[in-house]
Amino acid sequence: MLLKKEEVIQMFQNLNESERTKEELGNTKNILANVISKKYIILYIVTLMVSQVSMGYSVSPFSLAIIAAAISNEIPVIAIIVLALIGNVISGGISTIISFALILLLFFASFFIKEPRYNDSSRNEKVMLAKRIFLSSLIVNVIQVAMNQILIYDLLVAISMSIIIVIFYKIFANSLVVITNYNDKMAFSIEEVLGTSLLLSIALCCLGDLSIFGFSIRNVLSIFIVLVLGWKNGILVGTTARSYNRSNFRNYCK
Numbered sequence: 001m002l003l004k005k006e007e008v009i010q011m012f013q014n015l016n017e018s019e020r021t022k023e024e025l026g027n028t029k030n031i032l033a034n035v036i037s038k039k040y041i042i043l044y045i046v047t048l049m050v051s052q053v054s055m056g057y058s059v060s061p062f063s064l065a066i067i068a069a070a071i072s073n074e075i076p077v078i079a080i081i082v083l084a085l086i087g088n089v090i091s092g093g094i095s096t097i098i099s100f101a102l103i104l105l106l107f108f109a110s111f112f113i114k115e116p117r118y119n120d121s122s123r124n125e126k127v128m129l130a131k132r133i134f135l136s137s138l139i140v141n142v143i144q145v146a147m148n149q150i151l152i153y154d155l156l157v158a159i160s161m162s163i164i165i166v167i168f169y170k171i172f173a174n175s176l177v178v179i180t181n182y183n184d185k186m187a188f189s190i191e192e193v194l195g196t197s198l199l200l201s202i203a204l205c206c207l208g209d210l211s212i213f214g215f216s217i218r219n220v221l222s223i224f225i226v227l228v229l230g231w232k233n234g235i236l237v238g239t240t241a242r243s244y245n246r247s248n249f250r251n252y253c254k
Helices: 005-035 038-050 061-072 078-092 096-113 130-146 152-173 176-180 190-207 217-233 235-252
Strands: none
Touching: 038 061, 038 078, 038 176, 038 190, 061 078, 061 096, 061 130, 061 152, 061 176, 078 096, 096 130, 130 152, 152 190, 176 190
16 A cells, blocks of 8 residues: 555654654763763762851852852763752751852853853863852842941952852862762872862861761861872872861861
8 A cells, every 4th residue: 555645754754753752862861871970979979068068158158169160170060059059058048049049040141141261171170160150149249238238348248258259169170070080080180189188178067076986077087088198199298188178177167
């Protein structure tokens, strides 16, 4: 029995739609597989921990810095945003959601306003986002200050928080590669290793004064990190990391 022309066309359209559906499902599976990849598990844990360290601000500056750093390193950021939000809620309550969401919305909206500048592909910071995250944080914080009684102190705090976010964005942009490629890359620069030590020491601050049998979990893990860094990268890196950890615990773990 011969098929009509319309039936033949319809048959090929159905085949094309079926192939398209398979491609979309394949792309979705690849995206999900990339998000839940084993090499990002430690990064997700660290993100949840650093997002609980607020330094007295309503929103953790480290959570925003690590999100921007992940985007700059072209790392899947969906899970990182969710975990950063959870960390902020744990440390600051539901009230932090509004500020956190507004800063991120303004940050992502800037991509539609102007295309970001791209760095050398060999650098860890592949996309330059420092100005965007600084302005996004500053605008939201200044608006919040303007809604209440305007004080010079509040304006200085808003500016300080934005500067802190940019500083740690730069540090995290060079340290995430150590966490995500620890088993793949044989050697790391001193900047990458020390930045990772700083990131992990901040993450440990979320443990507070938690102890077992009188031993501080935070101090034990800090010493363990120093030993691992010294073993893998030499005594110079281990000694420097130790001094970093001491100063960081005094500055951030309060």
